[in-house]
Amino acid sequence: MNTQAWFLFAVVALVFFGISGITQKLSTNHVSFELSFLWFCIAMGVISATIAVAGPVEWRVSPSLVSLAALGGLLNGLGALTSFAALEKGGKASVVIPIINLYPLVTIAGAWLFLGEKLTATQVGGIVCALGAVVLLSQETAPGAGH
Amino acid sequence: MKEPVEQVAEMAGPRPAGRLMAPWMLLSLLTVALWGGWGLQSKIIVDRISPWTNQVLFSIGLLPLVLWMAFSRNLRRTAGSKKKGVTYGLITGLLGGTGNIAMYLALARGGKASIVIPFVGLAPLVTVVLALALLGESLNRAQIMGVGLALISIYLLSL
Structure with missing residues (x-):
């Protein structure tokens, strides 16, 4: 068997991201989303520090790029925080995780609006599916009602 | 892995009376908006910086949030085992960060x-x-x- 290395890495990413939705929910079942998020950030910090020491990091970066990268961290971190809060407020992992992964919808709309990128037919199809998915996933059955 | 999970899953009921949207749904959509903005930032920065450097500098943006949460009044509120909650939170970060690295490597190794x-x-x-x-x-x-x-x-x- 000669499975390509890139495919194995892609499978690891798929499985790890998938399991992280479960551990995120389990964490907020026990402690506040604030504490869950804090420990999530500590783990991310450890990984970044490891890359900083052992990885191929280019340290000569302009201040504007440092600010842009930090802005990415801030936006990603705030999104992670609200996702921890959504799970703590009773959102099911099986509903919240598919919804929050629809974020490319906003990226593509933003690229169209602010970067002048053109929308492809595939992207328009994806946006329509995303909107339909949010409506369907928000249909929570009342307690005691049949499915 | 089942403990208080079933109880919480059952709490995920319909939206409270008088509310347009359940709080968890509103927070989920807020996540979509914030990560959508992050995706836009990634589009802009991707050709100017390596993913490794980006991952390191990215952490700077997390610092204000860490400070904010560290002084949060709700930080110590628990609904179960603090040890388990903290461990699962830590594992979430490790899985997310390692998943990112695995994805970079998949792309770097010819995927x-x-x-x-x-x-x-x-x-x-x-x-x-x-x-x-x-x-x-x-x-x-x-x-x-x-x-x-x-x-x-x-x-x-x-x-």
């Missing part, structure tokens, strides 16, 4: 972005299957269709 990104984007399917199997969650018919449509959408949007 085409047009294959790797849509493939990894299907990770919510893994979460849904595990949530139904391990957390005792259940989905109604509309939500099952919603998960299917979400997966199709994630795939199409990442092509």
Whole structure:
């Protein structure tokens, strides 16, 4: 068997991201989303520090790029925080995780609006599916009602 | 892995009376908006900086949030075992960070972005299957269709 290395890495990413939705929910079942998020950030910090020491990091970066990268961290971190809060407020992992992964919808709309990128037919199809998915996933059955 | 999970899953009821949207739904949509902005930032920065450097500098943006949470009044509120909650939070970060590295490596070792990104984007399917199997969650018919449509959408949007 000669499975390509890139495919194995892609499978690891798929499985790890998938399991992280479960551990995120389990964490907020026990402690506040604030504490869950804090420990999530500590783990991310450890990984970044490891890359900083052992990885191929280019340290000569302009201040504007440092600010842009930090802005990415801030936006990603705030999104992670609200996702921890959504799970703590009773959102099911099986509903919240598919919804929050629809974020490319906003990226593509933003690229169209602010970067002048053109929308492809595939992207328009994806946006329509995303909107339909949010409506369907928000249909929570009342307690005691049949499915 | 079941402990208080079933109770919390049952709390995920319909929106409270008088509210347009359940708080968890509002927070989920807020996540979509914030991560959408992050995706836009990634589009702008991707050709100017390596993913490794980006991952390191990215952490600077987390610092104000860490400080904010560290002084939060609700920080010490618990509904179960603090040790388990903290451990699962830590594991979430490690899985997320390692998943990012694995995705960078998949792209660096010859995987085409047009294959790797849509493939990894299907990770919510893994979460849904595990949530139904391990957390005792259940989905109604509309939500099952919603998960299917979400997966199709994630795939199409990442092509």
